[in-house]
Amino acid sequence: MPPSTRERDDLEVRVPGTYGSKEKTTDERAEVAAFRGSLGLEHLIDVHTHFMPQSVLAKVWAYFDAAGPLVGRPWPIAYRQQEQQRLEVLRGFGVRAFTSMLYPHKPGMARWLNDWAAEFAARTPDCLHTATFFAEPSAAEDVTRALAQGARVFKCHLQVGAYDPNDPLLQDVWGLLAEAGVPVVTHCGSGPVPGPFTGPAPIAALLARHPRLPLVVAHLGMPEYEEFLDLAERYANVMLDTTMAFTSFAEATAPFPRPALPRLAHLGDRILLGTDFPNIPYSYADALHALEQTGLGTAWLRAVCHDNAARGFAL
Template sequence: MSARSSGATTLNGTEEGAAVRAFWERLGLPGLVDVHTHFMPERVLDKVWAYFDSVGPLTGMEWPIAYREEEDRRIALLREFGVRTFTSMLYPHKPGMAEWLNGWAADFASRTPDCVHTATLYPEEGVESYVRRAVDNGARVFKSHLQVGAYDANNALLDPVWGLFAEAGIPVVMHCGSGPAPGKYTGPEPIAGLLARHPRLPLIVAHMGMPEYTDFLDLAERYPQVRLDTTMAFTDFSERFSPFPVSERGRLADLAERVLLGTDFPNIPYPYLHQLEALERLELGDDWLRAVCYENGARLFLRARP
């Protein structure tokens, strides 16, 4: 792995692994739980990386992939960092793709025991059936990407799926905020409507709902099963275009049990360590960091594991 920079800090792979481990060891944790990492079929990931390679002209931002490595190396890096469990967030952008992705993810989980069996969905005929099959096959978390998929979470085809998740207590990580660029169906309003119909849906709002942080904090306070992941939030990169309001930090403290570590590894333009540093500099205390970086995710995903 080549040297990478988070602004003032430049580390090679060995140094970064040691620094990440030092972070959680200082907190007295057994490691990290990262609820938002990406693993997907190689040809799909290549297209995702190609999108980020061209994202400068699309959004005005350069987005170099920090961990453009082979799959085995990416898994090894997370293990070097001490990530005890992680996810394979994957998502379709068109009909007919989700069930195939779910098959790949089931195989990936079977050969990667520290990965939570992840699945995905799309509003299409048959979605309830293949989601139920994925659940029966052991899926424990789902990914919904309203921005890339360009669909409404309130699509009637998805109503039985949300009901299934609410009944089974299966969380769905949803990219529903409007960052880094708004989509037709992103933002807090559609999600408020979704939760009004499915108040027990275990929803994990990706990226803290960036940039509509305040609105998604409101929803988390209103609905006990709503959580937020930290993916890319608070970092130097995101603070340039979507700063988290300093006035809302107290609400983060109040919601300590429902904020989860997420990073977007490997598709980040800075070192993994920087996400942890960004959380620490919020100055919300070690108990908050322990909850966010391990304990909350462990309650969701490690309860059935030794």
């Protein structure tokens, strides 16, 4: 069962010196505001942020702290505050809408994660109601239930879940989501390390069967950037989010191929801002400046950081 509010608060950990701490918040808010101002944007929309039951988030943070096998190197959490503080940080950056990306790593988790997410969305109006699923017999029923609860976006993590998106247990899930037109933010690239079902081939097979599926490739498909750009160019409902892309942290091990930048520019109406907040090892402003350094221009940045998601989610 999800933890109570009291248990959730007891599990919270505050680390002095993180980017969201008081001593840094004012400067960073000003830096992000200046970025928005340079684009003529009052707000940002971030489609890849993580809010989840604190018992689960504590385990995620512990995994990052230990540089677990899916991480492979030190990964300090920049925004390790209590839930309300994290919400205040995002809102202080001018983020008008965000998600509560959460994901199961074993059967039996998805439904109670979705129930938590429904409750979180009900008390957090600026959160785009997020849900998830796992390759298990109840998957289609879980997704049907989440859609009835009002889910507007789903998260699918093929690396953590270690399941095949083409598993027959998910056949009805993809059909339901394609029919409903609800986007699925999918960690399907092989970064930071490959999983048994990561990479473009499983997603290519999935899209061949469900060509209308609104699939959002997380992290621009890192490190198989160009192969996922191929799929976006082939399927009109495939989008990509920018999570961690172009940051010095990501470029050190999975640099984006500069010759592919014109392709990213051409797909400018299907690229969405994502950051992985709060689980990033650098500041939120760093993530925004990394996009700025692509040189793709003000109109591209404005579409990515706000307009595309505003249109897609009717905000």
